[in-house]
Amino acid sequence: ELDQQTIETVKSTVPVLEKYGKDITSRFYQRLFHKHPELKNIFNQTNQRIGNQPQALANAVYAAAANIDQLETILPEVKQIAHKHRSLNIQPEHYPIVGENLLAAMQDVLGDAATDDIIDAWEKAYQQIAQVFIDVEEDMYQEVQQTEGGWVGYRDFTIVAKEKESDVITSFYLKPADGGAIPTYQPGQYITVKVDIPDLPYTCQRQYSLSCRPNQEYFRISIKREDAMGGQAAGVVSSYLHQSVEQGDIISISAPAGDFVLDHKTKPLVLISGGVGLTPLTSMLETAVHSQPDRDIYYIHAAQHERVHGLKKQVAEISEKHPQVRSYVVYERPEDTNQCDKTGYVTLEWLQSILPTKEASFYFCGPQPFMKAINQALATWDVNPDDIHYEFFGPKGSLD
Numbered sequence: 001e002l003d004q005q006t007i008e009t010v011k012s013t014v015p016v017l018e019k020y021g022k023d024i025t026s027r028f029y030q031r032l033f034h035k036h037p038e039l040k041n042i043f044n045q046t047n048q049r050i051g052n053q054p055q056a057l058a059n060a061v062y063a064a065a066a067n068i069d070q071l072e073t074i075l076p077e078v079k080q081i082a083h084k085h086r087s088l089n090i091q092p093e094h095y096p097i098v099g100e101n102l103l104a105a106m107q108d109v110l111g112d113a114a115t116d117d118i119i120d121a122w123e124k125a126y127q128q129i130a131q132v133f134i135d136v137e138e139d140m141y142q143e144v145q146q147t148e149g150g151w152v153g154y155r156d157f158t159i160v161a162k163e164k165e166s167d168v169i170t171s172f173y174l175k176p177a178d179g180g181a182i183p184t185y186q187p188g189q190y191i192t193v194k195v196d197i198p199d200l201p202y203t204c205q206r207q208y209s210l211s212c213r214p215n216q217e218y219f220r221i222s223i224k225r226e227d228a229m230g231g232q233a234a235g236v237v238s239s240y241l242h243q244s245v246e247q248g249d250i251i252s253i254s255a256p257a258g259d260f261v262l263d264h265k266t267k268p269l270v271l272i273s274g275g276v277g278l279t280p281l282t283s284m285l286e287t288a289v290h291s292q293p294d295r296d297i298y299y300i301h302a303a304q305h306e307r308v309h310g311l312k313k314q315v316a317e318i319s320e321k322h323p324q325v326r327s328y329v330v331y332e333r334p335e336d337t338n339q340c341d342k343t344g345y346v347t348l349e350w351l352q353s354i355l356p357t358k359e360a361s362f363y364f365c366g367p368q369p370f371m372k373a374i375n376q377a378l379a380t381w382d383v384n385p386d387d388i389h390y391e392f393f394g395p396k397g398s399l400d
């Protein structure tokens with residue numbers, strides 16, 4: 001238990017941290033990778049360059065600090081992060097390393113403002129926060145260990161098929177190299193892929209949503225090749241998987257994780273995806289038509305144009321076979337306007353014209369501007385916030 005003085009000190013420093021938060025976390029990562037270069041194998045180095053991971057960590061630390069006397073209120077956020085940590089095989093012994101370097105970074109950035117009292121209070125607070133994460137993650141490790149076909153850490157899988165889905169998206173079908181069983185999962189969950197890319201000094205790990213319905217034989221991930229664009233470099237891992245990994249090759253993956261999952265309500269299901277954000281939603285679609293056959297489903301996919309539209313055939317087959325599914329395609333700049341239901345963007349007016357009610361479960365995933373637009377539209381429509389579910393690709397960002 002923290003004493004009142006410690007609680008007050010920690011809470012009163014939150015505004016200061018918010019001000020310097022990004023500087024502190026950037027400094028923290030510099031220190032961390034300098035002292036523990038082996039951690040470069042765990043953290044996504046591209047996110048580090050872009051700076052969104054330092055920001056995500058900073059936000060999580062403030063949220064925890066602001067609620068230090070009632071940490072149970074941030075458990076939903078902790079769980080979402082813990083899923084990702086579990087999928088990356090983060091261990092309890094990593095926590096003190098992060099804590100030590102975070103506190104040192106605070107001292108570096110705040111200088112004299114970081115009094116001994118403040119640093120003492122934060123040391124205690126960090127330990128409490130870390131323990132919450134460690135406990136939640138421990139339960140997750142036990143659960144996956146006990147799941148039939150489940151495993152802890154990484155396991156080799158063979159690429160049994162590689163199929164092009166569009167000019168930029170390719171599906172990889174994965175079966176365990178040991179020939180053993182695989183666990184079921186909840187549609188919407190992801191796996192972490194770990195690869196050693198020749199000439200790169202560190203190992204890379206990336207999360208990819210499973211794009212098909214859970215089955216006993218294989219996993220499928222559908223990956224967009226992130227080409228260089230504007231000032232942004234090409235995706236290191238996606239380019240490698242597209243160009244250099246072939247059928248018969250082996251990659252390491254961790255067991256399915258994540259809390260962006262299909263609910264079991266009876267109200268209509270509305271799945272809205274932008275670009276490669278379609279992967280978790282297609283898994284939900286494939287699953288729901290089987291496990292929730294009485295449920296009305298609206299599957300809305302927005303893509304730039306025909307040539308980058310992935311999983312088109314699979315979705316068309318499902319909606320032909322299952323009359324409860326209504327599928328819509330929105331192209332920003334179609335080559336042929338007859339190939340889509342709408343040109344331009346998904347707007348509130350259009351959603352209202354195709355959906356009979358706002359009393360539905362809404363799921364969306366896609367690029368950040370797309371997510372902001374959908375979130376805004378649903379808020380304007382006054383959709384119940386409990387019915388709104390979304391997932392970011394990469395570190396959690398803001399929809400404001």
Ligand code: HEM
Nearest residue numbers: 042043044047053056057060081094095098130394395396
């Ligand atoms: C991801 C917070 C401890 C490694 C994240 C994310 C947050 C976060 C907010 C982003 C989640 C998302 O993608 O939505 C925290 C907090 C910690 C903590 C508050 C301490 C209390 C650790 C430790 C390690 C670690 C001890 C291991 C050394 C990672 C990695 C990612 C991640 C590798 C994935 C993001 C990337 O690679 O860019 N964490 N974390 N974290 N965390 Fe932590």
